[in-house]
Amino acid sequence: MRRWLLPTLLLAALLGAWQLAASTGLMATFFGVPDFLVPSPAEIASSLWENRSLLAENAWVTLREILFGFACAVVVGLGFAVAMHLSETMRYATYPLVVASQTIPILVIAPILIIWFGFGILPKLFIIALVCFFPIVVATLDGLRSVDPAAIKMLRTLDASRWQMFRRLEAPTALPFAFSGAKIAAAIAPIGAVFAEWAGSSAGLGWLIQQDSGLYETARQFATVAVLSAIALGLFGLIALIERRVVTWR
Amino acid sequence: MSVSIRGLGHSYGELRTIDRLDLEASEHEAIGLVGPSGCGKSTLLELVCGLLEPGAGTLSVAGESGGRLGRCAYMPQRDLLLPWYSALDNAALALRNRGLGRTEARARAAALFERFGLAGFERAAPAELSGGMRQRVAFLGTLVAGKPLLALDEPFAALDAITRAEMQEWLAGALGTDPRTVLLVTHDVEEALYLSDRVMVLSARPARIVAELRAPHPRAADRDAAVTDPAFVAIREQALHALRRR
Numbered sequence: 001m002r003r004w005l006l007p008t009l010l011l012a013a014l015l016g017a018w019q020l021a022a023s024t025g026l027m028a029t030f031f032g033v034p035d036f037l038v039p040s041p042a043e044i045a046s047s048l049w050e051n052r053s054l055l056a057e058n059a060w061v062t063l064r065e066i067l068f069g070f071a072c073a074v075v076v077g078l079g080f081a082v083a084m085h086l087s088e089t090m091r092y093a094t095y096p097l098v099v100a101s102q103t104i105p106i107l108v109i110a111p112i113l114i115i116w117f118g119f120g121i122l123p124k125l126f127i128i129a130l131v132c133f134f135p136i137v138v139a140t141l142d143g144l145r146s147v148d149p150a151a152i153k154m155l156r157t158l159d160a161s162r163w164q165m166f167r168r169l170e171a172p173t174a175l176p177f178a179f180s181g182a183k184i185a186a187a188i189a190p191i192g193a194v195f196a197e198w199a200g201s202s203a204g205l206g207w208l209i210q211q212d213s214g215l216y217e218t219a220r221q222f223a224t225v226a227v228l229s230a231i232a233l234g235l236f237g238l239i240a241l242i243e244r245r246v247v248t249w250r
Numbered sequence: 251m252s253v254s255i256r257g258l259g260h261s262y263g264e265l266r267t268i269d270r271l272d273l274e275a276s277e278h279e280a281i282g283l284v285g286p287s288g289c290g291k292s293t294l295l296e297l298v299c300g301l302l303e304p305g306a307g308t309l310s311v312a313g314e315s316g317g318r319l320g321r322c323a324y325m326p327q328r329d330l331l332l333p334w335y336s337a338l339d340n341a342a343l344a345l346r347n348r349g350l351g352r353t354e355a356r357a358r359a360a361a362l363f364e365r366f367g368l369a370g371f372e373r374a375a376p377a378e379l380s381g382g383m384r385q386r387v388a389f390l391g392t393l394v395a396g397k398p399l400l401a402l403d404e405p406f407a408a409l410d411a412i413t414r415a416e417m418q419e420w421l422a423g424a425l426g427t428d429p430r431t432v433l434l435v436t437h438d439v440e441e442a443l444y445l446s447d448r449v450m451v452l453s454a455r456p457a458r459i460v461a462e463l464r465a466p467h468p469r470a471a472d473r474d475a476a477v478t479d480p481a482f483v484a485i486r487e488q489a490l491h492a493l494r495r496r
Contacts, residue, residue, distance in 0.1 A: 150326045153301050157324040158344040158395055168343070172334045249333040249375065 015041045039219035047219040048226060054208070059227050061204040065121060065196070066189045066231060069128025073185055076129065077136030078178065084137070085144040085170070102134050106192065110199030119200055127196040132185035136178065143177025144170050176250060179243040186235040190228045252277040252312055252431040253298065253399065259306030260293060261456075267293045269456035270307070277398075280425065280432035280468065282442030284493065285452030291435040294457065295401045298433060299324045312398050323392035327404040329384040331376035337387045338363070338372040344395035359394050366390050366424070382413045386420070393428060402434045406441065415473065418444055422469035439489045440477055445469060451492040461492035 021027045022040035031038065039047070048055065080098065084091040106127055113123035147170050155169055190205075197206030205224050212221045253275040260268040267290035275281045283291050296302045297309060300318030311321045323344075331340045338356055339346075341363075345355035363369050366386050376384055385405060392400060405421075406414045418441055425432065425445075436442050442449045443465045451461040463485055470476035477483075 148330065150328065151330050151332070153296065153299075154324055154326055154330050155343070155347075156301060157299050157319055157322055157397075157401075158391065159320065159347045160343075161347070164347050168335075168347075169332065172332070249377070 037216060037218050039222055043219045044222040044226065048223040051220055051223060055205075055224065055227050058203055058205050058208045058224075059231065062190070062193050062197070062206065062228070063231055065124040065193050065204065066128060066235065068121070069125045069192065070132050070185060070189050070235065072125055072129040073132030073136055073189075074182060077133040077181070077185075078140060080133070080137045081140035081144060081174075081178075084141055086166075091141075098134065098137055101130065104130070106131070106195045107199075110196055113196075114200035119202060123199070124193060124196040124201070124204075127199075128189050128192040131192040132189050135184040135188075136181040139181025139184070140174055140178040143174030146177070147173045176243070176247050179239060179247065182239050183236055183243075186239055187232050189235065190232045194228070252279065253281075253433070254310045255298070255307070256309075257307035258294075258297065258304055258309055259456075260290070260297060260302065260304055266456040268297070269458050271458060273450065273459065275431055275433070277431055278429040279448070280434060280446040282446030282449035282465075283433065283435045283452060284437070284439055284442050284449060284489065285457060286454050286493065287437070289452050289455050290457035291452060292403050295324065295403050295433060295435055298322060298399070299401050321397055322399045322401050323395050323397040324401045325388055325392050325403065325405050327407050329376075329381075329388040329408075331379075331384055331387055333376050336373050336375060337368065337379060337383075340376065341387050341391040341394060343391055359390065362390050362394060365427075367420075380413075381409050382417050385409065385417060389421070389424070393424070393430075397430075399431045399433065402432065404436050405434075407437065414438075414441070419473045421445060422473070423471075425469060439486055439493070443482060443486055443489065444473060444477055449489060451489055460495075461489065463489055463492075 018027075019041045021030075022038050023042070025035055028035045028038040080094065084094060109130075110123065110127055113126055117123040117126070151169055152165065155165055160168065193204070194206035194209065197204040198210050201207045205228050209221050209224050212218075212224070253273065255271060255273040258268055258271040258273075259266070271294070273281070283294065285291050293302065297304050298311065298318065299322040300311075300320075301324065309315055309318075311318045314321075331337070332343070335343070338359055342350075342352075342355040342359040345358055346352065350358075360372055363372055366389075368383060368386060368390070371379060371383065376387070379387065389405070406417050409417060422445060432446070434442060434445055439449075443463070445468070446465055447468045449463045449465060450459045451463070452458065453460045466481040466485060467476040467479065477486075
């Protein structure tokens, strides 16, 4: 009850204050801009409804990019984490590069990728995977390394092979950590998608925001952001749900 | 000899943990090891089990120095049951590791649940069990592994006093029906004297044996009577004295 009631109340209060400030013209005066540039929540909601098919069409494009990009990040991230855990050489060699990969400014790399791979989905997948794989790698690797050393000793005397040690002890220990990483990744995936679409695309929520920026369609921009947030929340919720199903011992 | 240790030495870098230690245990004999904290008792167990290799001296279990990991079952202080497995699957872990199918491994472990007072808890998660029960599941797992040597590292230290006494009595009974060679590391002189045939008092680091005591009533059926017996009390005082002097 409280889990739903409290955020709903807070959101309602914030929207109410915004509605008041926008409809009385207070916000526009404060920013020193014309009234139509400061949409109220009610205007955003009606824009959401009026543009539902346009938003749905572009949301589908972005959702696909996010899902595939995120899936790539999970596969590559888990693969990297396991390899870095199993091989010290691999860990020493790649950890600095993994961290450095996060310093690549997406605004710089995105246009280059568009030039290389064209306007299709491929450069978007790459960018979304680039921002998502980092939290997954770091969290999973920390999880794999958090295994209780006494448990390792016990399993060794219980005749566990390297693979059995991994399967029965290390992987289950790391699993909740991996889910945490995936949840962080889910929340930032839409940011990657928007940047990727800005660099070059002909559809998607990021593309739509960019178009509306030139058209001063601020209400629709906010409506688009709301849809983008809903996608992030949905993905986050889905992962939390899977986690609750899989990690039953916590 | 089931366990034979001669001139054993070990150090972690500059820190010498064990120095010229000799110890022998015959088959089905239980040896208690008591000593001050951080004296290298646990290191000694890890060496015997093959989790560590000695820096000096020789060490053999059941006549061989190689392959010790395969002949020893190590049971640490905390029960360390894996929370993602049921009690039964935890107990069957060693059998599964050896390549037995799940059904077969479960059946073999389940056969012991009744005898260990765990009947009906096969499918329970470790978190649902009491401390004593968890320790019994862990112990069952090491027994099912069928190793000739049990290395117990303060197995009951995490339990409350009453449960600990019950578990000692229970372990005495379990070793009576299913005898093994046992190395028992503990802080508790009384526990060592009750469960072991002989008790070695170790010095502070680097560990050496400073006293050897023969227990008067090893694993007696009536624990309370055994530990309050004057002969037991006298030897306990002797051990405590050796510990203080060391």
